[in-house]
Amino acid sequence: MTSDSDRQAIDAYLLRLRRGLRRLPAAEREEVVAEIHGHVLERLEARGDEGGGAVAQVLCAVGDPDRLGAQYETDALLRRAAGSRSPWLLLRATTSWARRGVRGIGALLLAVAGYGVALVCYASAVAKPVFPSRIGMWLSPGSTVTVGYWSGRLPSELIGLSVRPPASLIVLGTFGPTQGPVRELLGLWLIPAGIVAGFLCAFATTWCLRKLIARAALATA
């Protein structure tokens, strides 16, 4: 009932679908492909011999194979991520989700910001004993607090995570161990503080992402 060119069109479609599903476990992938293949064949049988164009129409109704593959993949990733605490898996799942919609983009921004802050906190805590005079929590003119690296020269040469808390909190800065336009606030206390802050930030991000992802995995495409 199908001609050679029809079969070629179907094979090409399934090949693209298979490629889109390449990150799925092989058994799962072949099952999806077999199911869609059966669907296409049966649709064609039901239409009988209508001549040219039937295959194209049937394949078009099933939908774009690349998109379908991507949806399957995002789904599988989100399902795995919803039960996971791995920032790596959560980030991968949200990246894939972000390609599909605004909510995904929002979740990705949250993931990048949250894990980014956690990373800066951890990295500062780890680097502090190695570069004690360069890494710290710095108070610079304009009452900006920065966690990260300072060259030790100009206040503008600060690299790191900056916040500008209410000026009244900056009074604390006067207790800092160093003097000058840029003061260091925490000294070696940065090590425990960085680890605790990094952990809390990563934990909160993971928690929020899992909530968002679990909800997304339930919603329909």
Place this chain on the structure above:
Amino acid sequence: MAKSPSASPDTDGWEVQLRRGSLELAILASLWQRRLYGLEILRALESTAALGVAEGTLYLILGRLKAEGLVAAEWVDAGSGHPRKYYWLTVSGKERLRRMARAWAQLSANLDVLLEPVLDPKEAARDKR
């Protein structure tokens, strides 16, 4: 895909969302009395409402429902030349469907009360005057 006669550009997107939102319910409901394979589910949906999504999406949602444990599936070789994957509701799937159906009926009944005057032909005639 058949468009309802009332569809206009500004309600199109809303209608699509509505259909998609109810798709899971419709799929589960089609399996209430018997096991079906993908294309049969699709035909059941088509006979009651336009699908509103690409057909491949149906299999995506079926896979999702299976992962959630609401449906189970099995390949059956019925001599049609290719095996078919049959789906049926699990116990928790039936339970979920009952809850969804109740929520839907409740919402729909509440909305009907609100919509009754809107759909009243006399009102439409009055507006035209």
